Amino acid sequence: MRSQAEYAELVKLCYLDVDNLISAQRFASSDEFTEVKNTLQLSNSSKKFKILDLGCGNGIASFAFASIGHDVVAVDPDNSEDVGLRATERLGSVVQSGSISTVQAFSEALPFPDSTFDIVYARQALHHFSDLYEGLAECSRVLQSNGILFATREHVITDEKQLQEFLGNHILHKLHGGENAHTLQNYISAMQKAPFKNIRTFAPFDNIVNHFPTSNADVRSWLYKSLEKKLGVIVASILIKVPTVQRFYRQKLSHGCDFPGRLYSFLCNK
Secondary structure, X not given: OOOOHHHHHHHHHOOOOOOHHHHHHHHHOOHHHHHHHHHOOOOOOOOOOEEEEEOOOOOHHHHHHHHOOOEEEEEEOOOOOOOOHHHHHHHHOOOOOOEEEEEEOOHHHOOOOOOOEEEEEEEOOHHHOOOHHHHHHHHHHHEEEEEEEEEEEEEEOOOHHHHHHHHHHOHHHHHOOXXXXXXXXXXXXXXXXXXXXXXXXXXXXXXXXXXXXXXXXXXXXXXXXXXXXXXXXXXXXHHOOOHHHHHHHHHHHHHOXXXXXXXXXXXXXX
16 A cells, blocks of 8 residues: 555555554544543543553554553554554653553453453454454453443444445455454444443544544534525524534534444443
């Protein structure tokens, strides 16, 4: 992909720069990670958490969490220098306040004692599990009581037909394989069985964790233009500042988002 000019923007958006430190620094300063910190209530917390970055890839999230002072265990089955654990190890050598350690493993057989972690963070990882329930059961096992699972940017499909359409159009699946998607109910049912509680589902436009690279400013601009067209500049300028109006608009966008592989995120407790 890097060698083909037409994929240059996609490589950047996927944080797959040759120098993964550049990718990691960009992710750590992104609106997406700001939203992750807010959701996990890390922004105003002085506590040092032990975080499992499951399916860490080239380590961008591990770096981001460690850079704000947390101890991260990065897990991935891929040990490569480019997009695997050895790439993550390089980032561990440059973090200042927190720490990164790496472990090669699959989600279905995590080599950690029960109740090891405060948080399991899985960015675009659940749909790669060979067994969704077994992987989630392991996430539950290694979490402390009431610990948090935050699984972000998971591909959702409606049925088998959408799955085949999604796989047929996914550029990484064409080049490498290994992509997958599940119905929303399958994700939720597997979490309930694992077991997790207080399952909160984030639809495609609920927040920027899902709709990146579309920015929050983009969504506000769409809303303003819609309001201005229907109600005029003055009313639009007032309503654009009302949180309830913004939430309703995001719900409307999400409701209309039914394409194969649309992105959802999940927040729940052990």
